[in-house]
Amino acid sequence: MLLVTAWCLVLWCVTLFLVRICLVIPLFHGRAGARVAAKDGDIMSLTGRTKDLVLFVFLGSGGHTGEMLRLIENYRKVLIEGSAIIHVGYSDDDSLIKFKNKIEQISKRNSLQLKIQYHRFQKARDVGSSLIGSVRSILETVVRSMLLTYRIKSSMSGRPNLTLLNGPGTCCIIALWLKLYHIFLWQPSKIVYVESLARTNRLSLTGAILYPMADKFVVQWPDLLKNHPRAEHYGILV
Amino acid sequence: MKSVLVTCGATVSFPALIETVLNRPVIGKLKNLGYTRLVVQYGRGFESSFLQLVEKHVGEFSEKSRLGIDVLDNAKNTRVVLAEGVEICGFEYLHDIETLIAKHIDLVISHAGTGSILDALRLEKKLIVVVNDTLMDNHQQLIADKFAHQRLLWSIHADTQQLLNALDKSENEVSEKIGNTYNKQFEKLLYNVAIN
Secondary structure, three states: OOHHHHHHHHHHHHHHHHHHHHOOOHHHHOOOOOOOOOOOHHHHHHOOOOOOOOEEEEOOOOOHHHHHHHHHHHHHHOOOOOOEEEEEEEEEHHHHEEEEHHHHHHHHHHHOOOOOOEEOOOOOOOOOOOHHHHHHHHHHHHHHHHHHHHHHHHHHOOOOOOEEEEOOOOOHHHHHHHHHHHHHOOOOOOEEEEEOOOOOOOOOHHHHHHOOOOOEEEEEEEHHOOOOEEEEEEOOOO | EEEEEEEEOOOOOOOHHHHHHHHHHHHHHHHHHHEEEEEOOOOOOOOHHHHHHHHHHHHOOOOOOOOHHHHHHOOOOOOOEOOHHHHHHEEEEOOOOHHHHHHHEEEEEEEEEHHHHHHHHHHHEEEEEOOOOOOOOOOHHHHHHHHHHHHOEEEEEOOHHHHHHHHHHHHOOOOOOOOOOOOOOHHHHHHHHOOO
16 A cells, blocks of 8 residues: 555656656747747837846857857847846856957947856867767766856846857756756746857757757758757847 | 958867968969968967978068067967068967957958858958868858858868969959848847746
C-alpha cells in the first residue's frame, strides 16, 4: 500500500513537472499571439513605461559583439533609454572595451545616465578546441555561470525584463539557467535571440539549441524561415 | 592623401590576405590609383609574421615612429615602412576602428567577417572583400556572395590577379549603399517582450 502511494506521488510530481516545462518553454506555445503589435503611440511613450527595464545582454566576441553593439545602438530607445539597470555579460576583454567605448558615445550623445553592471563569464568553447577540452570547459562554464546568472536573474524579478542574446555557445548555458530558474523558482525571464548575420541558410549550433528556448527567435535572412516556423524575419537589423 | 585599410579578423588571422596585398604589382597598382598610404590591421599575436611578410615582399624597411594620425599613433605596436612611395603602416588591433575608417580611409580591403563588412558599408566606404576559404565552417563565402549580389561590395579570393581586377572595378564601378538598418517592427517586438 505504501509503495503504491509512493508511486502515485512520484507520478504526480513528474506530471506536474512536465506540465510546468510545457508552460515555460516557448517551443510549446506555438506562434499564437506572436505579434501583439504595439500601437505607434506606445513606442513614443515607451521611455516612460520601461523605466524599470532590467536588460541583460551577452557579448560573445569579434563578430557577435559587433552585431550586439549595433543592436544596442539601433534599438537604444527600447533597450537602454528606459532601463533601470543593464547587465552586461562578457568573456573577453576586447568585447568589454568595445562595449564601453560604444556606450560612452551613446550616453554622451543622448545625455543618459546609465547604470551598468559587468559580469565576466568563462568561454564555453574556444574556436577549434578538441572534443574533450570542449566538454571540460563547457562543464566548468555551466557551474560558474549558474551563480552569475542567478544574481542577474534576481534583479529582474517583478520588473520588466529582457535578455538579448546573439551567440556564441555561452549563450546556451545562460539561456538554460534562465529557463531552469523560470521553471523551478517561478521567475519569468524573456529571451530574444537574434541569429548572426553570417548565417544565411543554416542556423548556428547556438541558434539550433536556443530555438526551442528563446521567447522570440529572429533571423536576418529569409531563407532561414523555411524550416523554422517559430523564427521571425525583419531584414538586416545590425 | 588617399588611404587603403586592410583588415583581418580580430580572432582569426589571415596571412594570405596580407600576402596578396603586399605583392609588388598590387602596391604599384595602388600607387597608380593615387593611394599613398596602406594601413594594415594584421590581428593579435601576428606581429612577427607581419614583419616577415613585409620583408619578403617589400624588402628592407625603415621605421617611422609617428604617422600624424592620433588613433594609429596611440595603437599598440604600430609599424610604418615605405615601399615604392607608398607608406605601409601595420598595427595589431584597434578597438575603435570605426573612427579610423570614417576619418582617414577611402577604400577597405577586408576579410569577409560580418563585423568588418558592416563597419565599412555603414561608413559608406568602397569595400573589397577577400573570402578566407581555409576556415572550417565556410559561411564567409555565402555572406560575401549575398552582399556582392546586392552590389554592395566586390568579393574575391586571396589572389593577386583577382585583387588587381577588383581594384580596377572599385575605381570604375559605383557600389550601392546599405542604408539604415533600423527596423520599427523589430523595435516593437523588443518593447512587447520587455513589458509583457
